[in-house]
Amino acid sequence: MADDNKTHFGFNTVDRNEKAGMVAGVFHSVASRYDLMNDLMSGGIHRMWKRFTIELSGVRRGQRVLDIAGGTGDLAAKFSKLVGPTGQVVLADINSSMLEVGREKLTDKGIVANIDYVQANAECLPFPDDYFDCLTIAFGLRNVTDKDAALRSMHRVLKPGGRCLVLEFSKPQSDLLSKVYDQYSFNILPRMGQLVAGDSESYRYLAESIRMHPDQETLKDMMEDAGFANTSYYNMTGGIVAVHRGIKA
Incomplete structure (x- = not known):
């Protein structure tokens, strides 16, 4: 029988109220090298995944966009240009360390006029009902303790007709790719983390958290249970990554 007071932290079982702090420790550790490691880990392909997500968003001038788990601001920077001076990006x-790295990065790029920074938990977003035209969460949902609560919170803050996009690692679509991916994730990735970021354990956790994340169909069902309509997903790089899109009816 499942223990409702327990959850997973990678492959380990921990108390639910401890996970957020443990995840915070991971990202405090990797924040300063996060962008560099993303480029190295994915061979730069993460930029293509994010570009496709932005294309699916349909964001236009004057709209409000929320980028949850926005980290170092890759998506927020693009959305800032799309919404223009009459729009707003949050x-x-x-994680305060990631938020600070994102603020410094975007400020250095001169992106200051239409962007705000908020430290917030995806499970209980501190925004009004029916507020945003679009919401994205890229490579963050798998770290959330209560994913169902987070999806419901996302649904609440979207306007009717608003779009939610979840970009996340998912399940490879072939056994061969899955085996190669496992070898890379559990043998090469932690070594790379040690060499570049001085932290192998955080990247071991990241690899484990990917394996514990719901597969494409399961996440689609979860989004529908949270209230999203017309939910669909798009596999990229053989299903290593998928972007799910749902609409608030």
Whole structure:
């Protein structure tokens, strides 16, 4: 029988009220090298995944966009240009170190006029009902303790007709790719983390958290249970990554 007071932290079982702090420790550790490691880990392909997500968003001038777990601001920077001076972008992250890196990065790029920074937990977003035209969460949902609560919170803050996009690692679509991916994730990735970021354990956790994340169909069902309509997903790089899109009816 499942223990409702327990959850997973990678492959380990921990108390639910401890997970957020443990995840915070991971991202405090990797924040300063996060962008560099993303480029190295994915061979730069993460930029293509994010570009496709932005294309699916349909964001236009004057709209409000929320980027949850926005980290170092890759999506927020693009959305800032799309919404223009009459729009608003909120970069939200539960982790203060990641939020500060994102703020510094975007400020250095001169992106200051239409962007706000909010430290927030995806499970209980501190925004009004029916507020945003679009919401994105890229490579963050798998770290949330209560994913169902987070999806419901996302649904609440979207306007009717608003779009939610979840970009996340998912399940490879072939056994061969899955085996190669496992070898890379559990043998090469932690070594790379040690060499570049001085932290192998955080990247071991990241690899484990990917394996514990719901597969494509399961996440689609979860989004529908949270209230999203017309939910669909798009596999990229053989299903290593998928972007799910749902509409608030």
